[in-house]
Amino acid sequence: MPTPRIDPCVPDAACESLRQEVREFLAEALAGYPAVARARHWSSADPAFSRKLGERGWIGMTWPARYGGHERSQLERYVVIEELLAAGAPVAAHWTADRQSGPQLIRYAPDTLAPKIVPGIARGETYFCIGLSESDTGSDLASVRTRATRSRDGWVLDGAKLWTTGAHRAHYMIALARTEPRGDSRHAGLSQFLVDLKTPGVTIRPIRNQADEHDFNEVSFDGVELPDECLIGQPGEGWAQATTELGFERSGPERYLSGMRLLLEMIDAASARAGSSDEARARARVALGRLVAHYATLRQMSLGVAGLLARGDDPALAAAIVKDLGATLEQSLPDVAHELFGGEMPMGSTLAEVAAYVTRAAPSFSLRGGTREILRGIVARGLGLR
Structure with missing residues (x-):
């Protein structure tokens, strides 16, 4: 049976110098930014902040210069992402475009769409959403019912996408659609298209989540x-493209840093605790120490995934492992907070508000980017068990 390897990868001196530069920038840019807003960073969009990152070359970091990129290493990009997430920066506007849409266009439409669209992403001015999930299909992406049919001048798109994060602020969507009737292979006959969301016939309806966010x-x-040039790659390549896109989505540190603000608030609360019994202090040390140890381990594994990307190796198996373990850890944070501080969180306190938000958001941690069952299926195949 094959054994998955996620070898340690240590950022070099250039990466650590970059880390200090990012920290200094964030200390100034986010001065006075409240803890609750930092906890909501995953859904907080600030176009001005995204443009500032673009001006500093911190979007599209690894992309070729011809697309507005900066040709830096995967580890340098990892350092920037890690610092942004740990600080709770408002990254939602550009995140999808930087993480997966730009790389998709560079890979599959390098001479047509990428030169026109990707430089705007690198400047922090062009935003994307993902058009995969549909009503009544769950995680079965191959059962999409959205169809693209040939027209004289290109394609005509009909159907709907559901649970589309950030569509209301995005300029474009990369949409998976069926272009050929479903045959013996469920994955055949699927293609991806670039959709300008201002095109006539596109309607965006809001869905509020249980954290009361749009x-x-x-x-x-x-x-x-859609003009013919909006077809990404060749007809029928959509499934391979979509799985590549999901690999980009699962490969970063965001899959274990979404709830970092709650951990930091718990550590601050434990340090400031007065009058607690020795038993309560010991219980907090053990519980928080265990969380920190898990975070340290996941960070090493996530750096290993960045190392795989830097070497050009396939990160799919390693990324699935890190994403699954990261979601499990982050979903445990609210339980630890309520166990340790449940009776000591006054209404309106920073800890109470951050804990309340992460409690509401936590169920989604094991859904986005692939459910736990999907990820464990990937791991099983990687181990030769399927």
Whole structure:
């Protein structure tokens, strides 16, 4: 049976110098930024902040210069992402475009779409959403019912996408659609398209989540006319493209740093505790120490994934492991907070508000980027068990 390897990868001196530069920038840019806002960073969009990152070359870091990129290493990009997430920076506007949409266009449409679209991403001015999930299909992405049919001048798109994060602030969507009837292979006959969300026939309807945020949307297509150049790659390549895109989505440290603010608030609360019994202090030390140890381990594994990307190796198996373990850890944070501080969180306190937000958001941690069952299926195949 094959054994997965995630070898340690240590950032070099250039990476650590960059880390200090990012920290100094964030200390100034986020001065006075409240803890609750930092906890919501995953859904907080600030176009001005995204443009500042673009000006500093911190979006599109690894991309070729011809697309507005900066040709830096995967580890340098990792350092910037890690610092942004740990600080709770408002990254939602550009995140999807930087993480996966830009790389998709560079890989599959290098001479057509990428030169026109990707430089705007690198400047922090062009935003994307993902058009994969649909109503009643769950995680079965191959069962999409959105269809693209040939027209004289290109394609006509009909159907709908559901749970589309950030569509209300995005300029474009990369949408998976069926272009050929479903045959023996469920994955054949699928293609991806670049959709300008201002195109006539596109309708975006908001969905509020249980944290009372407008992050999700339903996006419907009613006879949306697309020029032929909006086909990404070749017809029928959509499934391979979508799985590559999900690999980008799962490979970063965001899959274990989404709840970092709650851990930091718990550590601060434990340090400031007065009058607690020796038993309570010992219980807090053990519980928080265990969380920190888990975070340290996941960080080493996540750096290992960055190392795989830097070497050009396939990160799919390692990324699935890190994403699954990261979601499990982050979903445990609210339970630890309520166990240790449940009776000591006054209404309106920073700890109470951060804990309340992460409690509401935590169920989504094991859904986005692939459910736990999907990820463990990837791991099983990687181990030769399927």
